[in-house]
Amino acid sequence: MKSIAVLFFLLAGVHAAAQTPLQKIGQTPGGSGFHVNYDSASQRLFVGCGGSVRMYDASRDDTLLLIGHRAFHSLINETYVDEDILYVAANHDGFWALDIRHPEMPVLGHYPTEGNLAAFDIDMYGDTLYFADRGTVTELTFSPARGFQKMREFGSGTVMCVERRNDLIAVGSRIFLAGQVEVFDAGDVSTPMASWSHNLVAHLEDLQFADGSDSIIYLCGGYSNLATRGEFWALQYDGSTLDSIARYTINGFLPGIASADIINMDSRNDTLYLATMAGLHNLETDVPVLDATGLPDDSLRVIDHIRPGLWHFDVSLADGIDYLAISSEWIGFVWRKLDNPIAWDTSEVYMTGGWGNSSQLRGDTLWVAMEGYGLAAYLLDDLHYASGYIQDQELLNIFTQFIASFVFVDDTLVWLSNHELYNLKPWHEGGTPVLAGSAEGAGIGLGLAETARGKRVVSSTYNALASLDIGGELRLYDPYAAPDYPLLHTVKIEGAPHVFTVEGDSVWVGAQVDAEWCVAVYVIEADTFRLAAHAAAPGKVYSVSKDGCRIAVACKLAGVAWYTYTGDTFVREGSLPVFSLNAVDVKVKNEYLYIAEQKKGLIVYD
Template identity: 35%
Template sequence: MKTIFIILLFFFFACLNIHAQTVQTLNKLGQTPGGASAHVNWDIVGHKLIVGCGTSIWIYDFSNPFSPQIIAKRPFMGLVNETSLDGNILFAAVTHEGVFALDYTSPDLTILHHYDMKNMGDSAAYDLWRTNDTLYVADHKTVRMLKYNTASGFSKLASFSGPASYCVAQRGDYIAVGNKGTLLTEGNISVYSVYNLSVPIAVWSSAWLNVVQNVHFADLRDDIIYVCGGPENLLFTKSNLFALQFNGSTLNPIDTFFVDGGIPGLAQMNIMNMDSRNDTLFIVTTAAYDTASFPLAYMPIVDASGLPVDTMKKIGFVIPGLWHFDAALMHGTPYIAMASEWCGVLVSDVSQLSPYDTLGLYETGGWCVDAKVKNNLLWACHEGYGLIAYNIDSLQYSSGFNAQSKLMHIYDLNNHYFSSDLEFLNDTLLMINSSEVYNIKPWQMGGQPQLAYDMSKNWMNHLSIINTNTGQRMIATYDNLLGGKWIELFDPFNSINNFPVLAIDSMNCDSRAMCVAGDTVYYGKKIGNDIFLVAQKVVNNAFVFLDTIKLTMTWGTLSFSEIFGISVENGVIAVGYGAQFALFRWNGSDLQTIFTDFKPTQRVMDIVLKNNYVYVADRFYGMKVYDVASQTQAVLVAESKGTGGWTNVFGSTAITVGDDGQIFLCDFHAGVIIIEPFDHSLIGVEEKAQYTNDFFTIFPNPASDFFTIKINDADNAKQNTIVIYDVSGKEIFKKIMSGKSIEINTKKWSKGLYFVKLTDSNNLTQSRRIIVK
């Protein structure tokens, strides 16, 4: 038995070693800037506003409050939850990436030290409290006590509290910890002495306190603690702010302020944060509203200075810009900054408690849900921020974090700035999911895109051109948020009778589950508890049924899964749903199953089939590449981690693979993450085609021992600066060339992807990619 155990153990570690040798970790090359604003912090000394926008930190100089300027940026791979400033060091709690110490004086917020919390499941940096050089980090399980040294970095001293510590604050000798329950179980507040972290001095819980969001000590008294109670129920129709009194041994509730009402599923009652001055509380409610401000969300202003004798009294409110997540009083000024999901950062004057006295609105980004690549531009779709076209080269980390990469921005007022998809009708007409069509020719000529026409089709989510026997038509999917999900066929050029529906079918499945190949559309359809892949051909402006096949789950049922992604290549259909994906084949008469691949920890949110590789957007992990050339099994060959989401609810949302093999992973918080190609067989063809008419050419590509850079235009063969970077952004070659060509020796270079940047005498820059094999 002992021998068998040793053999099995050896085999287990051998498998791990094989995995480590065969699965390539792909490097991240860049990402889109910013994201929806979720955190704000005020630097009273420097008059700077620190903003956590998605997975980035932006620093605004507010020396002139009427014209603030962004002076620093830094992207991360986790949602920025909290920051704390200590002189020239900015500490940041960045979800699954952990805790960073940043150089606050640097325009790139240079990383000084990093306490890594990756690969820890749902343990992450959700809250941070700092006292001098000691940091308390609530990681959703315990509170980690860290010591910071400017020379050696972070060291862990202890862990305490639990089992679901989510927020932390300190006052003098006492530490208050919020332990998160669920919407079905009670959370609690525990108070510890800094001299004994093993057992709490006092604990308080309530049936009304479930998803505790934050804790704060009062301004004027050390014995009062405010608790942001989160939603009280599953419908988010009520939320509470509790005031507790701590007498040294017990915690006792002395008052409760609540918000209620709301629109179930839309306007959430969720008190998740607050800021205060002299116990005047500015309460972050996420999306609470009252009749005075409807349909806008509001931030109640509450006087709590009379506690514990008097009660908390609402004395006013502020309009924070719809859904909002944080607030920071800008001490020394009459202003408050509010982190808004749809509006970025709003700054308002609260000196007179006037709810509409807004100083400014500063856009930071939105939640990214999809992206496409066309004409070497990245088109990114955001909830709350519309559609943006980016210059891909300027998004590279090697270009720095302050590069101007945004080329075009379309807000969709009819759809609350929510953009989920786009499609090009031709070279100049661009349609977005609000059913608006824009003429982008004026933009191509240096102006702005112009609205050409609006089809007035509500609830459209995803769309795709389909080529049929009667001409070009549009396939679109819809979701009315009330359970209705369907698919339509219409002519996007026929305005007679308001672009009438030519064909329609119910889906009752996620609206992303649609893909067009030729004149055939494949989509998901749910009937009862069963989910099907449906194939319909479009003939004579109608759906012609081809076949359907019922999906099966390798383990468990499909009751909690839907089809989220479909991709088609050469008659093979890849379908992603729940913890698995499956390959099917259309043989001309029916759909046939090729094989299914099941991973219990995987959640497939999107899928791309390209050149016998399946690219998966895994909500929890990030991006994975599988080799499916055998048509019998999926072999994991490459991967790259995403952000891991926030309490693993959000994360990777969609994936796109360019014709050159470059991978674009959409992340709800991080925007679009650019990942190096895995399939290098696609690189050379795309580079040659794309850059034939530009002012320099690279060959051969891929390269083995050398490659040549050739200036295409003799007039440009003057002084050109060549700089080459590796995928980490490190400069590995630089030279000024004065001739028409130069040969670069790569014999000593590591295999992989490199970026060649050429700047001419007029300071014009172009970039290329080169593979060294």
């Protein structure tokens, strides 16, 4: 097969010059709240939400006004403000410099990352920038006229974070089965002056110097103990050695869903606010507040707990106005005065969208299922950058936090993966959607089958301990059997039953048969699933697509394979080499094979 195009998509990475690039002309606005950064000089709050950066005017303190919006190809990990320039670390999309004097935040410069490298952290000292890219620390300067100018590289392991304080540079990296912190002299970075490592911080996330001391370094150590415990450490550098002087841990774990990860922090006068994904009692994830003023002689003291919602990725203190911003996977971000109680039912929430799980184009309207946000609808033309990306182009949002997919039963009835059904007719007439009912349980994947007995909704479940591949079920429902929508039939499937596609009365699904990964087809007969045929797949199936008699499967690093189906037998036509692609999704259409590659984006084959 001949590769004919590459699109730099959400997880874009390496440019292939020999291929024809597709032009990206638009995208859905926002995404899950992942990063917040308040700049006191301009009184602006910068929010990284999915593959977008939003700029808010915070000069009125209690009310934020969206004044800028910029789209990227990848997740926003970090930002840094220097006067009128915003530096952005956009994961596999690299490092960027933006002009924040304009709502469009035009690009001033770009420093790409290559291969497995990704833009994770930024710091600046004087006119020197420090970029952490999962490989090294890169030291650069920048000017709009000359762009980025590389000076030197240093650090070892998988560098995740960096911060400079006066003549000291602290670098956090992940090494084999451990996390590591190195301290360098800014004048000579050839060899660290001191280093410290520990297996309990193997998933370290961030670090920063203490507010009142150059000798103390705070470390967000990620998680340990099979993700059931979050780790936060304080280290002290005495001029020759680096040692731990305090440790704080937090428990909280939902199997297969979240870990007790201490991922980010901010501080003021050594009062520390920690962003965690640790659910102590329920889904009200915790932001611990610690007093570190007694270090190194005293210990870390917990002085408060903030529980404003679900999984927190970042926090930012608004210096001078006593406000706190908290980014959240599920609620965008919270903006709240510190002297008020911050809880789920009292927080001022700014929704930014969610994780995009699935989408469907119907006419001129794009429908998107976003975990943490619900089902959203947009006019496709409104999503073009030329239409003014800063504008809120959303037509509809059915807010529900746990949604992975959806299916239209007809023009007015939509079934969500949480098994809620909504009647859209009132919305078409100028009102709001109406909850028509709900079926028992909840699923992940959805499809609509046309059977001899009429339309049927196919729903799939998948065990939460996904890495164990212990399977789940395909379930069958009549979408018109209100009000209870009883379960008609279920079949247990080993492997990945949430990965399937439906055509006519047949369901094409990733499964394990006799411990072998395969693509299987089930036919719906008399409201019952019947296994009709199966064929070996290259590995664990992450996506299945069908067009006519051709079927394709994506198996990440195990490759991509495609087949023809004769009516009772699979015939394997070909495959792409193992390890040449990390294929997470595949679509076959009109003799073209569309592959979503984890770092390269969308690749099209003839």
